[in-house]
Amino acid sequence: xxxxxxxxxxxxxxxxxxxxxxxxxxxxxxxxxxxxxxxxxxxxxxxxxxxxxxxxxxxxxxxxxxxxxxxxxxxxxxxxxxxxxxxxxxxxxxxxxxxxxxxxxxxxxxxxxxxxxxxxxxxxxxxxxxxxxxxxxxxxxxxxxxxxxxxxxxxxxxxxxxxxxxxxxxxxxxxxxxxxxxxxxxxxxxxxxxxxxxxxxxxxxxxxxxxxxxxxxxxxxxxxxxxxxxxxxxxxxxxxxxxxxxxxxxxxxxxxxxxxxxxxxxxxxxxxxxxxxxxxxxxxxxxxxxxxxxxxxxxxxxxxxx
Numbered sequence: 001x002x003x004x005x006x007x008x009x010x011x012x013x014x015x016x017x018x019x020x021x022x023x024x025x026x027x028x029x030x031x032x033x034x035x036x037x038x039x040x041x042x043x044x045x046x047x048x049x050x051x052x053x054x055x056x057x058x059x060x061x062x063x064x065x066x067x068x069x070x071x072x073x074x075x076x077x078x079x080x081x082x083x084x085x086x087x088x089x090x091x092x093x094x095x096x097x098x099x100x101x102x103x104x105x106x107x108x109x110x111x112x113x114x115x116x117x118x119x120x121x122x123x124x125x126x127x128x129x130x131x132x133x134x135x136x137x138x139x140x141x142x143x144x145x146x147x148x149x150x151x152x153x154x155x156x157x158x159x160x161x162x163x164x165x166x167x168x169x170x171x172x173x174x175x176x177x178x179x180x181x182x183x184x185x186x187x188x189x190x191x192x193x194x195x196x197x198x199x200x201x202x203x204x205x206x207x208x209x210x211x212x213x214x215x216x217x218x219x220x221x222x223x224x225x226x227x228x229x230x231x232x233x234x235x236x237x238x239x240x241x242x243x244x245x246x247x248x249x250x251x252x253x254x255x256x257x258x259x260x261x262x263x264x265x266x267x268x269x270x271x272x273x274x275x276x277x278x279x280x281x282x283x284x285x286x287x288x289x290x291x292x293x294x295x296x297x298x299x300x301x302x303x304x305x306x
Contacts, residue, residue, distance in 0.1 A: 021092055034100050040065070040089060044082055046115055048093040050100050058109040059097045061090060063125055064116025069150050070185040071173070073217060075249045076115045084121040090128035094138060107138055113148040113169070119155035126162060142166055148213065150184055151195035156202055164206035169242070170199055171213040174221050175229035183221065192233070203238065210239040216262065217246050218255040227265045231272025241269065244279045 001009060024045065025037040032052030039045050044065040051058045067074070068081035093114075098107055110132055112118045118125055129145055132138040142165035149156065150171050159166070172192075174180035180187040187195075203210055212234065216222050234241060243266070246256045257265070262278065269276050 019092065019096075020088065021096070023096065034097075036093075036096055036100075038093065038096065040085075046085065046089075046093070048097055048114055050097045056108050057101060057105055058111060059094060059107055060111045060114050061093045061097075062114030062116055063090060063112060063118045063121045067116045068120070069117050071150070071171075072183055072185070073173075073215060073246065073249070073252060073254045075252075078251075081116065084124055085116070087124045087127045087131075090124060091131050094128075094132055098138070107140060109144045109146075110140055111146045111148065111169075113146070117150060117152070118147050119149045119152045119159065122155060122158060122162075129166070143208070146211065150186060151190060151192075151198070153190065153194045153198035156195075156198040160202045160205045164202060164208070166206075167208050167211065168199060168202055168206075169211040169213055170195065171215075172230075172233075173213070173215050175226050175233050179221060179226075183217075196233070200237070210237060211242060212239055213242050213244060215244045215246055216257050216265065218257040218261070220254065222257045222261050222265055224264060224268055227268035228272065231269050231274050234274050235272065239275065241274050241276045242279050243269075243276060 004012075020041050022039045023036055024039045027035045027037075034050045036048050037045060038048065046062040046065055048062055049060040051060065062085065064084050065082035066079055067077035070077050094107070094110070101107070110129070112125065112129075125147075130137075132140050132145065133142055142163070146167040146169050147159070148169040148171060156168070159168070171184070172180070173183050177187065177192050180192060199210055202208075214221075214230065230241070243262075245262060246254055248255060266276060266278060
């Protein structure tokens with residue numbers, strides 16, 4: 001700020017802090033993925049990720065310290081939820097990740113798929129996303145911002161009323177309530193019927209194609225019958241199904257399905273008319289799956305042979 005006196009600039013530099021957070025660990029993968037473990041002012045830790053894919057530069061940000069949804073295969077929720085992030089803490093993740101870009105790169109997409117349930121913290125999240133959208137902010141279009149949720153119907157309805165311009169991604173992980181109650185315990189109080197009705201209503205208001213996420217767990221939700229049920233559940237909807245082969249977490253019993261089982265699962269869904277994409281795992285060598293890096297700092301490292 002060269003329009004200020006030098007003495008004042010020196011005093012400001014000594015007296016004021018720009019950042020409220022501290023980068024505890026910065027990891028990088030061969031595929032260009034970079035992950036930050038960030039320490040908050042009160043000592044809590046969160047994670048955020050920069051993903052490079054051809055011309056896209058996507059950031060994945062967190063909304064809570066921990067998560068209260070209890071998904072049994074997820075590292076983020078193993079210790080429950082501590083608190084919601086503030087709007088400033090959400091924006092600061094974006095700016096921290098933006099600083100990792102090389103000259104000529106710019107942020108193009110935001111996915112709110114990090115630690116926490118985004119729709120449980122809409123009061124702080126929505127103003128943060130508006131900062132990202134503003135022309136004098138990050139200037140990222142609403143249609144390039146995706147909010148992920150396990151499915152909270154009341155919050156989805158609120159999102160539809162306040163700003164239905166964002167893309168919505170619903171983490172299913174199971175095609176029926178019986179299995180989903182086991183994998184996503186909060187579903188026991190909600191149910192798939194209520195979730196699917198709320199996302200249909202969101203689509204009617206927004207016109208944005210829905211995305212459904214499905215983490216594929218070996219011998220848990222990857223059977224042919226599961227694929228057939230999933231095809232039936234999604235039939236007739238303008239939707240994309242993202243299938244994510246599981247990224248194993250130390251201390252949890254779940255494993256990645258075999259390649260043959262993945263191929264079989266995909267063929268059944270495609271035959272059922274489902275638009276499907278198998279998400280390529282990025283950054284698994286740097287604990288890029290949600291919550292992994294934070295837990296790796298809390299417990300002794302796990303050595304994987306071979």
